[in-house]
Amino acid sequence: MTGLNRMCAELSLTDLLFRHTGQDDFNTFIAGTERIDYCFCSDWVADACMECCYEPFKYRGNGHHRGIALDFSTTLLFGNENHKLAAMANREFNSKDAKRCRQYCEHKYDYLTEHNFEARLVDVETTWNADAAETLNRDFQRSSQIAAKKCQKKPNPAYSRKLSTLRAEKNLLMRVISTRRMGRAFNHSTRKLTSTGTTLLIPSTLEECTSLLKQKQREIYNVAKQASFHREHEMQSDITQATAKGDKQLAKQKSSVLWRC
Numbered sequence: 022m023t024g025l026n027r028m029c030a031e032l033s034l035t036d037l038l039f040r041h042t043g044q045d046d047f048n049t050f051i052a053g054t055e056r057i058d059y060c061f062c063s064d065w066v067a068d069a070c071m072e073c074c075y076e077p078f079k080y081r082g083n084g085h086h087r088g089i090a091l092d093f094s095t096t097l098l099f100g101n102e103n104h105k106l107a108a109m110a111n112r113e114f115n116s117k118d119a120k121r122c123r124q125y126c127e128h129k130y131d132y133l134t135e136h137n138f139e140a141r142l143v144d145v146e147t148t149w150n151a152d153a154a155e156t157l158n159r160d161f162q163r164s165s166q167i168a169a170k171k172c173q174k175k176p177n178p179a180y181s182r183k184l185s186t187l188r189a190e191k192n193l194l195m196r197v198i199s200t201r202r203m204g205r206a207f208n209h210s211t212r213k214l215t216s217t218g219t220t221l222l223i224p225s226t227l228e229e230c231t232s233l234l235k236q237k238q239r240e241i242y243n244v245a246k247q248a249s250f251h252r253e254h255e256m257q258s259d260i261t262q263a264t265a266k267g268d269k270q271l272a273k274q275k276s277s278v279l280w281r282c
Contacts, residue, residue, distance in 0.1 A: 025059070034061040038089065041073045047203050051078050051085045058086055069097035077199035080192070114172045121172045128168035136160055181251035184244045190221045191237040197223055198230050 029036065037060040039045055049058040060073070076088035096102055114121040133139070138160060145153050224230050244251060263271040 029061060033063065035064055035067040036060075037062055037067055037070055037091070038073055038075065040067060041070070042075070042203075044203050047075075049075060049087045058089065060089060060091065066098065069094050075199075075203075077195040080195060114169065125168045125172045128171045129164045132164040132167055133161070136164075138164075181244070181248055181255055183251050183255070184241065184248055187237055187241045187244060191234065191241060193221075194223070194230055194234045194237060198227065198234060201227050201230065 028034070045056055047056060048054050049056050058075075062070075070091060071094050072090075072092040074090050076090060078085075078087060081088055114125065116122060138157065141153065141157055144150075145157060224233055263269075
């Protein structure tokens with residue numbers, strides 16, 4: 022009995038990934054040969070796990086270990102229904118962006134100078150006035166909001182549909198290769214690929230899948246270098262189709278987006 026098995030037996034822990042996948046003869050470290058990444062939990066926590074899996078290597082980043090995805094039922098786990106989380110506030114700029122940090126300080130200083138903030142602050146410090154202090158506080162907060170808004174980055178234009186399709190095909194091929202190496206069926210990946218409307222045919226052997234994956238990676242590299250060209254071409258095509266259908270409003274919207282790009 023290994024140390025991990027002994028620990029699970031003594032503490033009554035469940036190997037969650039093995040319980041769901043039933044597979045143990047594969048590596049979770051890219052240069053290894055065995056499964057060394059686990060998720061242990063009590064039985065009642067394991068019962069609340071609806072789905073779980075190991076992800077393909079480098080699926081979401083450049084790490085050397087497989088990612089682990091766990092889907093729990095919060096009703097079983099916490100005894101209450103799911104609640105929608107509030108959307109995270111968008112940040113106007115990143116504090117590591119030295120150029121925008123300088124611009125932020127300059128815009129804020131200009132606003133405060135324009136509103137005579139320093140002299141008003143001296144007056145409040147000399148003769149305390151609660152209402153004047155509250156007004157200064159509101160002006161200071163407003164200066165931060167206005168400066169941040171002026172430094173806000175414009176959203177990057179969306180990728181072209183061609184590049185998006187290639188990346189979706191690459192990700193699904195990675196999933197197929199991973200599940201095939203684990204000795205599991207990849208019918209779910211095939212169904213998902215079909216549902217996206219793509220015409221890509223998944224090869225029947227692992228070698229062919231690996232070869233096709235490399236081909237898709239090369240295509241993505243080449244298309245990404247000309248992403249702006251493909252995006253503009255697709256937008257021009259959309260405008261032409263909308264005009265041919267007599268949809269002037271849609272054509273105008275597309276033209277506006279194309280102009281901003």
